[in-house]
Amino acid sequence: MTQGNVCILDYQAGNIQSMYSAVRYLGVEPRIISKVEEIELCDRLIFPGVGDAQFASEAIQSTGVYDAIRAFVATGNPLLGVCVGAQLLLSSSEEGGAKGLDIIPGLVKRFPKSVGKIPHMGWNQIAIVQEHPILDEVSNEKEVYFVHSFYMDPSNKEHIVTETEYNIRFASSIAHENVFGTQFHTEKSGMTGLKILHNFLMN
Amino acid sequence: MLCKRLIVCLDVRDGKTTKGVKFQDNQDLGDPVSMAKKYYEMGVDELVFYDITASVERRTLFIDVLEKITRQVFVPFCAGGGVASVEFARRILLAGAEKVSVNTQAVQNPQLIGDIARRFGSQCVVLGMDVARSNATSSGIEVYTHGGRKATGIDALEWAGRAEELGAGEIVINSIDADGTKDGYDCEVTQKINQRVTIPTVASGGAGNAQHIVDVLGHANAALVASIVHYGTHSIPQIKRYILEKDIPVRMS
Known part of the structure; x- marks a missing residue:
């Protein structure tokens, strides 16, 4: 399978420049899309996200993006969610009561204060x-970059692909069929992150 | 386990990297884009760029530099220097920075922290604090503004706590006393501020060798370096190997 029409969804909630640069660096020219009707034209969709889940959730609900993403997933084409974009794959979030896409059942929870400094920020x-x-040639226990105050808690352990320890053990990657989500920033995780992005684009 | 971070700082003036001692006598060190790429390839965990350009018109040059860095550097970076509005913060983030740093303007208008945090999330708001030991405040640490030139009478611990409440996601503690001395970070000042907040802290100012970094990482989540790597007396891999030998978790790429 060729990478086809690779799209990055810009829902005005986060920084997409880093993701755009990382995909281009890997030799693929992505399209940045912001209109609902463009989603069905994508062969691979990256759902990025930095920032506030509630803001992101409201932004994509109000514009009908939720339904379009669900329809995209139903076609079987690959979707990659990153950070807030991964959290929104779950059912709902404690962050402002944000509603998720409910593609993977589960909740997004706030780190308890007992874990230490919040946000969980840095390489883990x-x-x-x-x-x-998507983890082909990625060795176990490699460090990647995280910045988040909320973590993903899928209801079904079968959806967990990687776990990370920050005084509690949480799901740092989740997957279901053609959908993959990473809590960490693939686009800012050095060679390891680029490898994961490469696998998403090429597999 | 969460790693401690090694951060390289580049002061940028008119599109060039510069470095001064005690915030003065700046020297031209070269192109920030190629320097950033070199540090990225050597395994730096994060980069910080401060725009110390005096004129507002030259700001566009700084944004251009950030955009070029975004195309080649795939670790997080923070940028700041004269950020006085949500709009300018937005330009920095849209250029590809993960975080935006506020300093003097946040002291003058603390709501700036909350305004940026509400729009883009706390994780991208870094408070830069230039601090010095002083008898003027109850904790003995005073906040300075204007690149460390102006004393404010504000207690550093109070300001750190307030900034966290307002929505800052990280604090860079820059010791004016230690900056440029190469005698080591001000661990005591760093520790006091670090203990006052629950958000991550970055120690800055005074690194002369890898042991200084190890010393301060007991009191902060990250250590910022500039001169020791810019002038080539130390390299990123060498510093990181040393940190790891001291059983401090650090990313070895």
């Missing part, structure tokens, strides 16, 4: 708990 390891093609 991903323990691979389930093999997945």
Whole structure:
């Protein structure tokens, strides 16, 4: 399969420049899309996100993007959600009561104060708990970059691909069929992040 | 386990990297884009760019530099210097920065922290604090503004706590006393401010060798370096190997 029409969804809630640059660096010219009707024209969709889940959730609900993303997923084409974009794959979030896409059942929870400094900010390891093609040639326990105050808690452990330890152990990557979500920033995680993005684009 | 971060700081003036001692006597060190790329390839965890250009018109040059860095550097970076509005913060973030740093303007208008945090999330608001030991405040640490030139009478611990409440996601503690001395970070000042907040802190000012970094990482989540790597006396891999040997978790790429 060629990478086809790779699109990055710009829903005005986060910074897409880094993702755009990382995909281009990997030799693929992505399209930045912001209109609902453009989503069905994508062959691969990246759903990025930095920022506030509630703001993101409201932005995509009000513009009908939710339904368009669900329809895209139903076609079987690959979707990659990153950070808030991964959190929104779940059912709902404690962050402002944000409603999720509910593609993967589960909740987004606030880190308890007992974990330490919040946000969980910096480089931390991903323990691979389930093999997945997107992690091809990514060795276990590699460091990737996180910035988040809320973590993903899928209801079904089978959806967890990697876990990370920050005084509690949380799901740092989740997957279901053609959908993959990373809590960490693939576009800012050095060679490891670029490898994961490469696998998403090429597999 | 969360790693401690090694951050390289580049002061940018008129599109060139510069470095001064005690905030003065700046020297031209070269192109920030190629320097950023070099540090990225050597395994730096994060970069910070401060625009110290005096004139507002030259700001566009700084944004251009950030955009070029975004195309080649795939680790996070923070940028700041004269950020006085949500709109300018937005330009920095849209250029590809993960975080935006506010300093003097946040002291003058603390709501700036909250305004940026509400729009883009706390995780991208970094408070830069230039601090010095002083008898003028109850904690013995005073906040300075205007690149460390102007004393404010504000207690650094109070300001750090207030900034966290307003929505700052990280604090860079820059010791004016230690900056440029190469005698080590001001660990005591760093520790006091670090203990006052629950958000991550970055120690800045005074690094002369890898042991200084190890010393301060007991009191902060990250250490910022400039001269020791800019002038080539130390390299990123060498510093990181040393940190790791001291059993401090650090990313070895």
